[in-house]
Amino acid sequence: MNADMPPRWAEQMLHMLLPPQDRQTVSGDLLEEYRESIFPARGRRGADLWYLGQVMGFAWRGNEIWAALLGGAFVARTAMDWLLPTTDFHARSAVSTIGSAGIFLSAGYLAAWRTASVRAGTFAGVVTALLGAAVSIVGVTLLLAVWHDAPTFAAIEGSGGLAEVFTLPVMVVVPGAFLATVGGLFGGALRRLRHNP
Amino acid sequence: MSDVLGTFEQAVLLAVLRLADGAYGRAILNEVQARLERNVAAGAVHATLVRLEEKGLLLSELGPGTEVRAGRPRRYYRVARSGVQALNDARAAAQTLWRGFKWPLKGRT
Numbered sequence: 001m002n003a004d005m006p007p008r009w010a011e012q013m014l015h016m017l018l019p020p021q022d023r024q025t026v027s028g029d030l031l032e033e034y035r036e037s038i039f040p041a042r043g044r045r046g047a048d049l050w051y052l053g054q055v056m057g058f059a060w061r062g063n064e065i066w067a068a069l070l071g072g073a074f075v076a077r078t079a080m081d082w083l084l085p086t087t088d089f090h091a092r093s094a095v096s097t098i099g100s101a102g103i104f105l106s107a108g109y110l111a112a113w114r115t116a117s118v119r120a121g122t123f124a125g126v127v128t129a130l131l132g133a134a135v136s137i138v139g140v141t142l143l144l145a146v147w148h149d150a151p152t153f154a155a156i157e158g159s160g161g162l163a164e165v166f167t168l169p170v171m172v173v174v175p176g177a178f179l180a181t182v183g184g185l186f187g188g189a190l191r192r193l194r195h196n197p
Numbered sequence: 198m199s200d201v202l203g204t205f206e207q208a209v210l211l212a213v214l215r216l217a218d219g220a221y222g223r224a225i226l227n228e229v230q231a232r233l234e235r236n237v238a239a240g241a242v243h244a245t246l247v248r249l250e251e252k253g254l255l256l257s258e259l260g261p262g263t264e265v266r267a268g269r270p271r272r273y274y275r276v277a278r279s280g281v282q283a284l285n286d287a288r289a290a291a292q293t294l295w296r297g298f299k300w301p302l303k304g305r306t
Contacts, residue, residue, distance in 0.1 A: 026243055028262060028269030029222035033239075035265050057238035 004039045006031070006051040016120045017058045017111075030054055059127045062114075066107040066128040071135025073099050074169050078140050081159035082152050089159070100172065101179055104128065108180030112187030121184015122177050129176035133169035140165050202287040208233055209245045210284055213255065213274045221260065221271040222246070246274060254280035 014030070015023050030051065039047040077096045086092070107128045108121030144162075156162055202210070212228035213220040226242045249255040255274050262268040276284075 022243070022247075022272075024262075024269040025222060025259070025272040026239070028266035028271065029226070030239060031269065032223050032263070032266045033226070054239045057240035058243070061240045061244050 004035050004044075004047075006034055007048055010048070010052050010055050013123070014055045014058060016115065016117055016123050017055070017062055019115050059123075060131065062111060063107060063124055063127045063131060066103050066124070067131030067135060070100060070103050070128055070132030071139060071169070073103070074132065074136035075139035075143065078136075078165055079143055082143065082147060082155045085155040085158055087158070100176075103132075104176045104179035105183035108183030109187035110183075111180070112184035113191050116188065116191055118181065118184040118188045121187060122181040124184070125177040125180025126173060128180065129169075129173040133172075136169040137166060201290055202283050205229075205241070206245055206249060207284065207287055209242060209249065210254065210276055210280055213276050214284075218273070220274045225274065249280065250274075252279075253277060254283050 011027060014027055018026055034047055034051055038050045042050065073096065077092060080092065081089075104125050107124045111124035112118050112121040114120070156165070208229050209225060212225045212232065216224050216228055222239070222243065225246070226237060226239055229242055230237050246255065246257075250257055254277055256277050257272050257274045260271045260273050262270045
């Protein structure tokens with residue numbers, strides 16, 4: 001391995017985010033910038049951080065819509081539970097679960113379709129879950145800043161408590177990755193069928 | 198009139214025009230950063246290049262790699278005729294919007 005190469009795992013992550021026709025050209029552009037400009041100016045640690053930041057930029061651009069949808073759905077469900085309290089959560093839970101599953105399946109399907117890689121589907125699920133969790137936590141914090149009276153706290157306790165609101169979005173990473181992998185299997189298979197009938 | 202281009206799309210198309218035969222990903226990124234005077238993510242430029250090419254405003258072809266790129270090829274871009282038209286339309290639209298104003302605007306208090 002050359003001394004002035006970005007981390008191999010970061011390059012592999014970048015490859016998973018790109019369609020086949022762009023993998024070599026885009027990773028070559030980043031490698032050129034890394035070696036000629038960033039590494040000499042910032043050293044290995046700074047250059048590796050820069051590279052990782054660029055890869056995260058690609059990850060964000062590929063999954064921002066799904067993350068926003070997932071985070072928005074979490075916040076909407078939380079707002080409904082807090083502001084329109086109920087004792088029967090079956091219908092709400094069913095809608096939330098099916099909606100979230102649909103988001104992960106779609107994210108995985110489209111990522112695999114775009115990149116011809118099932119692993120890209122799995123990765124899209126992880127990124128969507130983590131970014132969605134960030135959106136959700138910020139959104140719920142804002143809700144709490146606006147509504148924090150006694151009836152709202154009673155509704156929060158009745159719907160699972162504050163801890164659940166902040167931990168549930170993070171806990172969907174594993175099932176989200178699984179569902180996105182399933183979506184990715186379909187996306188990858190359909191792409192292969194279309195390009196190699 | 199073609200679709201009106203966004204500011205970032207104009208920055209990317211103008212960078213490709215300015216760089217002429219040397220318009221590949223890294224050079225375009227650096228040119229856009231220099232003109233906009235801010236850091237820009239490579240992913241943002243790449244997404245815009247892909248979108249402009251899908252719209253038919255840019256054309257691209259692969260060029261040879263270099264040692265510093267570990268032999269990986271460069272993708273060179275050039276502005277299609279419809280891209281030049283889109284830039285002209287964008288400029289004309291901005292001039293129409295600004296007609297009748299003296300620049301810079303004076304703030305009202």
